[in-house]
Amino acid sequence: VAPDPIPPTVAWVDGRLQLIDQRRLPNDLAFVDCSTVDEVCDAIAALVVRGAPALGATAAFGVALHARDAASARAAAARITAVRPTAVNLTVGATRAVRAAEEAEARGADVAAAVLDAAEQLARDDVTANRALGAHGASLVPDGARVLTHCNAGGLACVGYGTAVGVIRAAVEGGRRVKVWVDETRPVLQGARLTAWELTRLNIPATVVADVMAGSLLASGDVDLIVVGADRVAANGDVANKIGTYPLAVLAARHGVPFYVAAPTSSIDLATPAGTDIPVEERSPDEVLELGGHRLAPDGVGALNRAFDITPADLVTAIITEHGIVRPPYPATLPAVSGEP
Numbered sequence: 001v002a003p004d005p006i007p008p009t010v011a012w013v014d015g016r017l018q019l020i021d022q023r024r025l026p027n028d029l030a031f032v033d034c035s036t037v038d039e040v041c042d043a044i045a046a047l048v049v050r051g052a053p054a055l056g057a058t059a060a061f062g063v064a065l066h067a068r069d070a071a072s073a074r075a076a077a078a079r080i081t082a083v084r085p086t087a088v089n090l091t092v093g094a095t096r097a098v099r100a101a102e103e104a105e106a107r108g109a110d111v112a113a114a115v116l117d118a119a120e121q122l123a124r125d126d127v128t129a130n131r132a133l134g135a136h137g138a139s140l141v142p143d144g145a146r147v148l149t150h151c152n153a154g155g156l157a158c159v160g161y162g163t164a165v166g167v168i169r170a171a172v173e174g175g176r177r178v179k180v181w182v183d184e185t186r187p188v189l190q191g192a193r194l195t196a197w198e199l200t201r202l203n204i205p206a207t208v209v210a211d212v213m214a215g216s217l218l219a220s221g222d223v224d225l226i227v228v229g230a231d232r233v234a235a236n237g238d239v240a241n242k243i244g245t246y247p248l249a250v251l252a253a254r255h256g257v258p259f260y261v262a263a264p265t266s267s268i269d270l271a272t273p274a275g276t277d278i279p280v281e282e283r284s285p286d287e288v289l290e291l292g293g294h295r296l297a298p299d300g301v302g303a304l305n306r307a308f309d310i311t312p313a314d315l316v317t318a319i320i321t322e323h324g325i326v327r328p329p330y331p332a333t334l335p336a337v338s339g340e341p
């Protein structure tokens with residue numbers, strides 16, 4: 001197998017957590033090392049690392065940095081999961097690490113080693129799951145498809161390979177010709193900066209469009225399908241994802257275009273009944289009022305910066321997971337893939 005042109009987003013190197021610094025892409029491929037829980041929390045808050053599955057692995061390795069016994073593992077997990085509320089993977093990753101600590105402590109084994117093993121396993125599982133998810137999703141992508149995606153749900157949002165971008169990659173690896181419309185994704189530009197970088201590295205034809213052009217593209221018949229990632233899928237199939245996802249789903253329904261959500265089962269949260277129960281992060285107004293450190297709006301004006309929106313389940317054509325493609329009615333079909341009661 002050829003090496004992945006996108007290096008691992010999250011890795012354990014020489015006893016430290018190494019993260020691709022996503023703030024500096026696409027201009028520099030640079031890394032940030034974390035050796036304390038504080039550094040991990042700062043990296044998550046500043047979007048050095050972002051994207052639900054990548055946050056899950058970061059949380060697990062972050063707990064590993066601090067876990068000497070079960071109590072210290074729990075303390076690290078509590079601090080890390082408090083940093084961003086929406087992506088359920090943050091809790092999933094931290095919880096997996098804490099469970100490893102508790103089990104090791106109960107049997108008198110080395111807690112730090114057990115937590116690190118669990119984090120490494122979670123990181124490997126992420127890439128395996130994304131490849132399987134991609135293979136399932138590729139069956140939904142016809143030859144010649146023009147695919148619109150939003151935010152970055154690629155390798156950079158995971159440990160590797162990607163979810164929504166993974167579907168596109170798998171279709172291309174299967175010999176299909178695909179063209180991608182990349183929503184720039186205001187205000188932090190995960191699409192223009194990160195997805196465009198990945199697709200360019202992968203030699204997949206990509207065109208960046210302003211978010212506000214999606215309606216025009218759908219109206220002119222230039223989009224065959226939309227595929228996006230998820231920060232959390234509720235038990236009823238409602239989906240939290242990057243702000244701007246919901247209007248795309250409305251447009252897709254208006255124009256009869258399929259709207260797919262690529263979500264590993266680690267992002268499906270059956271304990272959250274509906275989208276209204278998902279906490280939506282609000283971020284600094286400066287992300288809206290400034291661009292690249294340059295002030296756009298006059299002093300004295302405020303901005304509202306919700307980082308995510310909720311797409312109701314009835315607008316979601318299908319949810320693509322590593323265990324297969326799930327279709328409505330989601331309350332009945334999601335439990336079968338997520339492996340939970």
Ligand code: MRU
Nearest residue numbers: 050051052151153157229230242
């Ligand atoms: O604020 P971000 O960049 O962490 O938001 C990321 C997204 O909304 C992604 O689409 C989602 O996490 C899925 S990543 C596979």
